[in-house]
Amino acid sequence: MSRIDLDRVSVRVPAADGDLLILDETSLTLTEQRIALIGPNGSGKSTLARLVNGLVTPTTGRVVVDGLDVAEEGRAVRRRVAFAFTDPAAQLVMPTAVEDVALSLRRTHRDKAARRRAALAVLASYGLEGLADRSVHALSGGQRQLLALAGVLATEPAVLVADEPTTLLDLGNSRRVGDLLLALPQQLLLVTHDLELAARCERALVVEGGRVVFDGAAEAAVARYRATA
Numbered sequence: 001m002s003r004i005d006l007d008r009v010s011v012r013v014p015a016a017d018g019d020l021l022i023l024d025e026t027s028l029t030l031t032e033q034r035i036a037l038i039g040p041n042g043s044g045k046s047t048l049a050r051l052v053n054g055l056v057t058p059t060t061g062r063v064v065v066d067g068l069d070v071a072e073e074g075r076a077v078r079r080r081v082a083f084a085f086t087d088p089a090a091q092l093v094m095p096t097a098v099e100d101v102a103l104s105l106r107r108t109h110r111d112k113a114a115r116r117r118a119a120l121a122v123l124a125s126y127g128l129e130g131l132a133d134r135s136v137h138a139l140s141g142g143q144r145q146l147l148a149l150a151g152v153l154a155t156e157p158a159v160l161v162a163d164e165p166t167t168l169l170d171l172g173n174s175r176r177v178g179d180l181l182l183a184l185p186q187q188l189l190l191v192t193h194d195l196e197l198a199a200r201c202e203r204a205l206v207v208e209g210g211r212v213v214f215d216g217a218a219e220a221a222v223a224r225y226r227a228t229a
């Protein structure tokens with residue numbers, strides 16, 4: 001597994017009446033395979049998750065992934081750490097499903113025909129082969145989220161950070177995507193309001209008011225959050 005270190009990381013953003021502290025000096029070492037971030041709306045979960053691939057920059061402190069400082073070696077970190085957004089529309093940029101996955105493979109497969117074949121194989125591994133030439137706009141929400149995940153995972157990152165990847169999905173698709181995420185060989189950092197999914201991780205952090213207020217076994221974290229929410 002990868003090792004993600006946050007060393008006294010704070011995040012402040014400019015606000016009308018001075019800076020707003022959205023993550024208070026936080027130090028963590030994350031080495032477990034599946035780690036959930038849970039907590040109320042606006043508590044800082046997405047901010048914490050986004051620090052890991054440089055989408056958010058620390059105001060103070062350092063984030064290090066497998067020895068790579070995210071602020072200094074962002075490109076190398078983003079090759080190791082993939083990010084999946086809540087809304088798959090944020091990452092589906094090509095007209096068809098197969099072209100979208102092929103775009104992810106442009107570095108590893110220079111030849112166009114070989115790239116298409118590899119993209120079709122990726123789609124097949126997610127049960128999406130029948131949708132290869134379908135417009136990404138003509139897919140259901142569940143199919144779109146699976147396709148977005150297939151695209152980010154096609155590059156075989158070491159870590160997947162997923163920010164509420166099941167929130168927009170119905171019950172069946174939410175289960176399907178949740179099961180897929182938990183079965184990944186990669187390290188998974190999962191921001192979620194789905195407490196059943198969170199409880200299936202090895203470790204969970206409860207975030208409240210920009211601080212990690214509980215960090216431990218996922219079932220204990222979920223119980224603590226349920227008791228205080």
Ligand SMILES: Nc1ncnc2c1ncn2[C@@H]1O[C@H](COP(=O)(O)OP(=O)(O)OP(=O)(O)O)[C@@H](O)[C@H]1O
Binds near residue numbers: 040
């Ligand atoms: N770029 C920004 N500028 C100003 N405020 C921000 C910015 N990013 C986050 N915030 C604020 O920081 C707080 C934490 O936001 P964050 O998105 O990390 O919370 P969250 O726990 O992921 O919430 P949710 O569960 O609602 O997605 C919120 O009050 C949010 O409005």
